[in-house]
Each structure stands twice: as structure tokens, then as C-alpha cells.
Amino acid sequence: MTDAIVLDQVSKAYDGVAVLQPTDLVIPRGQFVALVGGSGAGKTTLLKTLNGLVTPTGGQVRIDGAPTADLDGPTLRRRIGYVFQEVGLFPHLTVGENIGVVPTLLGWDAAKITARTAELLDLVALPRELATRRPANLSGGQRQRVGVARALAARPSILLMDEPFGALDSVTRVALADDVRRLHDQLSLTTVMVTHDIAEAVLLADRIVVMAGGRVIADNTPRALLAGHADPAVEALMQAPRRQAARMREIAGE
Numbered sequence: 001m002t003d004a005i006v007l008d009q010v011s012k013a014y015d016g017v018a019v020l021q022p023t024d025l026v027i028p029r030g031q032f033v034a035l036v037g038g039s040g041a042g043k044t045t046l047l048k049t050l051n052g053l054v055t056p057t058g059g060q061v062r063i064d065g066a067p068t069a070d071l072d073g074p075t076l077r078r079r080i081g082y083v084f085q086e087v088g089l090f091p092h093l094t095v096g097e098n099i100g101v102v103p104t105l106l107g108w109d110a111a112k113i114t115a116r117t118a119e120l121l122d123l124v125a126l127p128r129e130l131a132t133r134r135p136a137n138l139s140g141g142q143r144q145r146v147g148v149a150r151a152l153a154a155r156p157s158i159l160l161m162d163e164p165f166g167a168l169d170s171v172t173r174v175a176l177a178d179d180v181r182r183l184h185d186q187l188s189l190t191t192v193m194v195t196h197d198i199a200e201a202v203l204l205a206d207r208i209v210v211m212a213g214g215r216v217i218a219d220n221t222p223r224a225l226l227a228g229h230a231d232p233a234v235e236a237l238m239q240a241p242r243r244q245a246a247r248m249r250e251i252a253g254e
């Protein structure tokens with residue numbers, strides 16, 4: 001079977017400064033990948049090369065076997081849903097209109113978009129009445145759910161999420177993360193999610209890719225990475241949730 005996403009020596013430089021070193025990455029269909037690493041590591045840049053929001057300086061991205069350079073914008077938008085870092089809903093549009101952005105671009109008729117919007121609100125567990133509200137009149141968690149609904153509107157096979165649960169309280173965060181994993185399984189998606197939260201990456205993802213300084217420094221299953229890594233930076237990162245859990249047990253007197 002053709003892999004969902006292939007990066008072949010993909011690099012990016014801005015004004016001659018490399019922010020993404022030549023990177024190879026193969027993501028099979030159906031995999032849930034967490035992309036982790038410090039601020040400025042190149043996570044968003046890598047994610048955006050996948051759907052053409054960033055044009056690589058070198059190398060090639062292939063989606064279902066087709067080089068993205070050969071695919072037009074609408075085709076990429078249809079195949080790949082994108083949830084932006086800091087949500088990125090249009091404030092002047094209603095929730096329904098936000099969810100309908102890609103279908104509108106793709107020329108769907110109004111009735112079809114309205115029906116799909118209702119279906120998507122159900123899918124992300126939001127009341128349908130929210131369709132007529134503006135993003136400013138929602139809670140942060142509800143806004144993130146709208147962002148996910150919008151990304152899924154045109155039934156993409158690939159879902160990219162850039163820190164979709166940042167800035168949420170931990171209860172909302174866990175509920176939303178569980179729902180995203182459920183959607184991934186239910187819709188047979190291939191998912192790449194950027195997160196700062198290692199525990200979240202471990203709990204949700206099939207595979208964790210760690211970046212630093214514009215390159216991939218580790219790439220393995222959560223279990224394998226938790227078992228130890230030669231690179232001290234990776235080791236420190238992966239041990240953080242374990243140290244936290246141990247400390248919690250200690251405080252709880254267990």
C-alpha cells in the first residue's frame with residue numbers, strides 16, 4: 001500500500017538560514033504520529049511542508065504517492081485537514097461558516113454544506129445551535145473543537161494538528177485528546193499532531209518523532225522511547241512525565 005506521507009530530503013531555509021535540515025520521513029496510512037520538541041525546533045515548518053503551506057527549499061513531499069508540487073491547492077485542502085496553532089478561526093464568520101470554509105472553496109452547494117456542518121458538530125460533540133455563533137462567544141475548548149470540525153469538513157484522509165490543545169485546562173484537554181484519537185480510529189485517518197506535552201504524545205500516538213534544531217533526533221514508538229535513548233536531550237524529554245507521575249504518587253503517599 002502507498003504510504004500516506006513521504007518526506008524525501010525535505011528542507012527549508014529562510015533567507016539562506018536553514019530551519020529544517022534535509023529530512024526523510026515515511027508515515028504509513030492509519031498511523032497517529034506525535035511531533036514533539038522545543039520551541040523553534042521546526043515542528044510547524046515541517047507540518048506546513050506536508051500540505052503546501054510552506055514550500056520546501058529542497059526535497060520532495062509525497063501525499064498518497066503524489067508529489068505535493070504536482071497537486072493544486074484545492075486537492076491538497078480536500079485530502080489534508082489542518083488544525084492551526086492558536087486555532088485560527090475567522091472571527092467575523094459564524095461557527096457554521098468557519099466549518100464550511102473548505103467545502104465552500106471546493107464549490108459544494110449551500111444545502112450540502114449546512115447538512116455537513118450539522119454532522120460535523122455532532123462528530124466533535126458540540127451542540128448544533130452553536131453553528132450561528134461567532135468564535136468569540138465560545139469557550140476555548142469549544143473553539144478547538146470547531147477547529148477540528150473545520151479540518152475534517154471535506155472528509156480528508158490526513159489530519160494535521162499544530163498544538164491543538166494548547167492553552168486548555170487539563171480536564172478539557174484530556175477529553176478533547178481522547179475524542180481526537182477516537183475520530184482518528186473511527187475515520188481511518190492518518191494523523192500528525194504537534195504537541196509540547198510528552199504524556200499526551202505517549203498516551204495518544206503510535207509513534208513519536210522528536211525534533212531539535214531543524215532535524216529529527218529520535219523516531220520510535222512511545223514504549224521504545226520511554227525505555228531509554230542514547231541522546232540525553234531525548235532521554236530528558238521522555239523521562240519528564242515519568243518523573244512527574246512518580247512525584248505525584250509520592251505526594252499522594254502511595
Ligand SMILES: Nc1ncnc2c1ncn2[C@@H]1O[C@H](COP(=O)(O)OP(=O)(O)OP(=O)(O)O)[C@@H](O)[C@H]1O
Pocket residue numbers: 014019037038039040041042043044045046085
Ligand atoms: N516565515 C518565516 N521566516 C523566517 N523564519 C521563520 C519563519 N517561520 C519560521 N521561522 C523560523 O524557523 C524556526 C522554526 O520555526 P517553527 O515555527 O517551525 O518552530 P516550532 O518547532 O513550531 O516552534 P514552537 O514550538 O514555538 O511553535 C524558528 O527559528 C523560526 O523563527
Ligand SMILES: [Mg+2]
Pocket residue numbers: 043044045085162
Ligand atoms: Mg510551532
